[in-house]
Amino acid sequence: MRGEQIPRLREALEDDIISGRLRPGQRLDEVGMAERFGVSRTPVREALNQLAASGLVEIKPRRGAFVVLLGPRELIESFELMAEMEAICGRLAAQRMGEEDRRAIIAAHEECRAAAQAEDLGTYYEANARFHAAIYTATANRMLAAETLRLQRALQPYRRLQLKVPRRMDNSLGEHEGILEALLASDADEAEKRLRNHVLIQGERFMSLLAILQAETEAVAP
Amino acid sequence: MRGEQIPRLREALEDDIISGRLRPGQRLDEVGMAERFGVSRTPVREALNQLAASGLVEIKPRRGAFVVLLGPRELIESFELMAEMEAICGRLAAQRMGEEDRRAIIAAHEECRAAAQAEDLGTYYEANARFHAAIYTATANRMLAAETLRLQRALQPYRRLQLKVPRRMDNSLGEHEGILEALLASDADEAEKRLRNHVLIQGERFMSLLAILQAETEAVAP
DNA sequence: GTCAATAATCTTGTATGCAAGAAAATTGAT
DNA sequence: ATCAATTTTCTTGCATACAAGATTATTGAC
Numbered sequence: 001m002r003g004e005q006i007p008r009l010r011e012a013l014e015d016d017i018i019s020g021r022l023r024p025g026q027r028l029d030e031v032g033m034a035e036r037f038g039v040s041r042t043p044v045r046e047a048l049n050q051l052a053a054s055g056l057v058e059i060k061p062r063r064g065a066f067v068v069l070l071g072p073r074e075l076i077e078s079f080e081l082m083a084e085m086e087a088i089c090g091r092l093a094a095q096r097m098g099e100e101d102r103r104a105i106i107a108a109h110e111e112c113r114a115a116a117q118a119e120d121l122g123t124y125y126e127a128n129a130r131f132h133a134a135i136y137t138a139t140a141n142r143m144l145a146a147e148t149l150r151l152q153r154a155l156q157p158y159r160r161l162q163l164k165v166p167r168r169m170d171n172s173l174g175e176h177e178g179i180l181e182a183l184l185a186s187d188a189d190e191a192e193k194r195l196r197n198h199v200l201i202q203g204e205r206f207m208s209l210l211a212i213l214q215a216e217t218e219a220v221a222p
Numbered sequence: 223m224r225g226e227q228i229p230r231l232r233e234a235l236e237d238d239i240i241s242g243r244l245r246p247g248q249r250l251d252e253v254g255m256a257e258r259f260g261v262s263r264t265p266v267r268e269a270l271n272q273l274a275a276s277g278l279v280e281i282k283p284r285r286g287a288f289v290v291l292l293g294p295r296e297l298i299e300s301f302e303l304m305a306e307m308e309a310i311c312g313r314l315a316a317q318r319m320g321e322e323d324r325r326a327i328i329a330a331h332e333e334c335r336a337a338a339q340a341e342d343l344g345t346y347y348e349a350n351a352r353f354h355a356a357i358y359t360a361t362a363n364r365m366l367a368a369e370t371l372r373l374q375r376a377l378q379p380y381r382r383l384q385l386k387v388p389r390r391m392d393n394s395l396g397e398h399e400g401i402l403e404a405l406l407a408s409d410a411d412e413a414e415k416r417l418r419n420h421v422l423i424q425g426e427r428f429m430s431l432l433a434i435l436q437a438e439t440e441a442v443a444p
Numbered sequence: 445g446t447c448a449a450t451a452a453t454c455t456t457g458t459a460t461g462c463a464a465g466a467a468a469a470t471t472g473a474t
Numbered sequence: 475a476t477c478a479a480t481t482t483t484c485t486t487g488c489a490t491a492c493a494a495g496a497t498t499a500t501t502g503a504c
Contacts, residue, residue: 045268046267046268046271049268049271049272049275050271050274052272052275053271053272053274053275053276054275074364074365077363077366078365080363080365080366081363081365081369084310084366088306088310141299141302141303142299143296143299143300143302144299144302144303144306147303147369
């Protein structure tokens with residue numbers, strides 16, 4: 001029973017944040033969480049610290065912990081960073097992918113296709129995450145894969161918003177097909193380029209969606 | 223006096239690790255550090271947690287905290303990751319660098335030159351870190367800059383070993399000149415390529431140094 | 445009724461205590 | 475003398491306690 005609280009708490013909170021049950025900006029009360037999980041504040045604090053480390057949580061001194069809320073500028077920058085990281089992964093994966101990797105990527109892609117056909121957005125986003133993660137793994141560079149995965153997760157709460165963008169799923173699937181094609185052909189340059197664009201387009205779509213949402217709320221407020 | 227212990231501890235330890243006063247693999251005793259800094263174990267643990275997050279410290283459950291010791295594979299992967307990150311920074315910096323950035327990069331380069339001329343290895347490595355950091359900043363992407371800087375620091379303890387590689391300083395300075403030239407010419411592709419190679423060469427030199435050191439110790443052991 | 449000042453309350457940061465698991469030391473057997 | 479098993483000691487993981495700063499509520503003046 002001991003030595004397992006912190007990972008347990010961290011994973012539970014991470015899940016809550018990534019899945020959207022906890023919203024960006026929301027405050028995370030130490031005492032509340034401690035009670036909810038039946039532990040003292042100490043392991044809660046450690047878990048929060050670790051989440052702060054992976055970029056999901058922000059700890060403001062003497063103010064408490066909050067689910068990270070990225071501003072517009074930070075979002076733009078993060079998507080750009082993500083695009084570059086994915087581009088690297090694409091290039092290396094195209095060069096180094098093994099049989100196992102190939103299978104995993106294709107399998108994830110098929111899951112994406114199935115979800116798109118069923119118009120199941122939730123499932124699509126999960127399969128999408130797996131598709132990208134499979135590419136990270138295929139780079140055969142675990143450090144790179146881990147870093148990129150961390151970033152992916154930190155951005156996940158924001159990607160959820162994209163569920164609202166119309167026809168995003170079909171577009172995304174089409175882009176995936178292009179990426180897969182380049183990977184299978186071991187065309188490193190093309191894989192790099194397509195992955196970068198794939199993420200950048202997401203980012204742009206996302207930002208314009210954000211602008212619309214912001215305009216709407218501002219139209220009500222003042 | 224309150225609310226400032228954790229940052230203080232974290233910075234002190236980070237400094238000790240980066241500067242090499244604490245060696246990779248070394249165990250970090252909670253009680254010992256608490257006494258040394260005149261605080262209780264609690265803030266020490268939090269500081270260690272945060273350092274674990276930035277990759278400088280590894281916490282083995284129930285075993286304690288250790289200065290991260292990367293194995294050969296992890297080192298190779300890390301240098302490759304670093305090379306790609308720096309390459310991205312180089313490309314973006316070449317495109318976006320402002321007047322201020324330009325000055326900072328040139329200034330750091332001059333410091334490198336002076337240190338090389340004086341054959342002052344310690345100073346050279348500090349100036350070298352600043353030269354690279356100035357390029358990160360010039361990307362105008364703070365997320366990217368922060369990530370790359372974090373990685374740089376995590377690898378710093380290992381770079382120290384390179385102090386022993388003969389003629390490394392002159393070679394490095396020469397490479398810097400090429401990078402600077404590309405940056406000032408706003409030649410993004412060239413800056414990208416040169417920065418990638420610069421880091422990769424470092425990594426390779428480093429790995430062969432490591433192999434030699436390892437062979438030496440193994441020749442004694444069995 | 446609104447605002448300011450003060451008091452009460454809450455929340456975090458740090459210290460301390462205790463128990464479980466790991467490391468080290470001691471003992472006993474071969 | 476070496477090795478294994480057991481005991482002892484150490485160290486970490488978690489709980490609890492308390493104090494200082496932040497937040498909210500209350501009171502009083504205008």
